Amino acid sequence: MTDLLIPFEYAYMVKAILVSGLIGGVCAFLSCFITLKGWSLMGDALSHAVVPGVSLAWLVGLPFSVGAFIAGVMAALTMGWLKKKSGLREDAVIGIVFTSWFALGLLLLSLYPSNLNLRTIIFGNILAISDPDILQVLIISGVSILVLVMKWRDLLLYCFDEVHARSLGLNTGFLHLLLLSLLAATAVAALQTVGACLVVAMLVTPGATAYLLTDRFGKMLVIATITGAACGLIGAYISYYINGSTGGCIVVLQTFVFLVALVFAPKHGLLNTRRQRRLAALPQTS
Template identity: 65%
Template sequence: MSEFLQQLLTPFQYDYMLRAIWVSALVGGTCGFLSSFVTLKGWSLMGDALSHAVVPGVAVAYILGLPFALGAFVAGLLAAGTMAFVKARSRIREDATIGIVFTAYFALGLLLISLFPARVDLKVILLGNILAVSDPDIWQVAIISAVTVGVLVLKWRDLMLFCFDANQARTLGLRAGLLHITLLSLLAATSVAALQAVGACLVVAMLITPGATAYLLTDRFGKMLWLSSAMGVLTSLAGAYSSYYFNGATGGCIVTLQALLFLAAFVFAPKHGILAAKRRLRLAAPQP
């Protein structure tokens, strides 16, 4: 028994694993908190767009020797501004605008990486490398997470109303334009934080899946916030921990766990799951 317990505690004997576990949990909790707003607003495509649009910013930052978080954040804001400009000045639908802009930014990032292959590691950008996270990267993630969570805690009611009905928010005197920019900025910043943990390819999963899962489990937004945050933290902890034994990608382990939780909620959620829907149909069917 003691040998089994020792095997379970082995990952905690390595400094790089301890750092990876707690940084993953921090990123997971922040993404889970924000994902409730993204799910309510219906911005899954926007999250996907920003997570890929930061790639050229990361490439430029690496080439110039700047912090990658700065380049990624600027690229994310530029992408969001480009989407807003194209949508306002053309007849193109929003989904098409998002698809055009994010693929253009992502392609630019890949082009820069191909032109400067010795300075930029494509695998790190696309898949992340939480096991090699450095002290400056940890500080970047911690600051981004603290600011994001702080703004969400202070403005969660206003942001909730804006996400649910922007017109109603304007009627009540809220500055919907400012709330829109705030949410976009937080989404871009959180994408940067999660980039280190899971890479550009899987950021969108951490920004969407916890909120979507919590949405199936409750009809109250306050409870949804706690559920999505808790799922983000727990799946990130478990994913980073289990990656040691699977010898697999940490981001892949985290997102796979989140997907399994979503699948469980999709089937077994007491009110909005598939089984619950079938029970309601049986009860509503006329008895012979």
């Protein structure tokens, strides 16, 4: 028991565990909407597109989270404009913007060397998170959760059927921008924990897991949030004992939970699906 409590003797580990749990829960809550809307690649694109914003923010003396958020929103708007004007498929547009903005960030970091560590941006460094960074994460998380709780019904309808939402008088343009802004803000917050490479996993996997376990969106939100927060807490805790990447531990744990749900989910799991097929193949008796 004494050995199990060792991580809590270090202030940096306590901060890392709590912040990881918070970010995991916020990302998981948003992941339900991302999964329903089919924006999995959008989260990946925005998490990498914030790199030039981080570099420019350092050059002008702003907090890097401000620059990252602005860059994320601008990248999302660029994707929308390019898709509308070019007629390209959405995956092609996301790929073009994602790679070009990420390359621009790498170029800026090479032209204007700074104290920014590219490895930290890409892979995260939750163990070295400072108190000002924690405050930024708390503000971003609080605002994101508040907006999602207030607008979740409208966002649900928009994500499920945009045409129907428009016919009911909802401002789908505003909801589109709102969801993009929340996605960008949450991606910025998650950068502190898992880095740009693994943000997409935190923004997709908990929602996908909950999707397998229930057909009701309200329950999906609860399951995803609990799963994301628990994996964040436990993953950060385990990383201390195996001396491994905190972000890697969190995402691997989320993936393990997803695979368990994929196999054993009572309705959509592989075992139940196989059982239903076997029953359907049996000869019908009168």
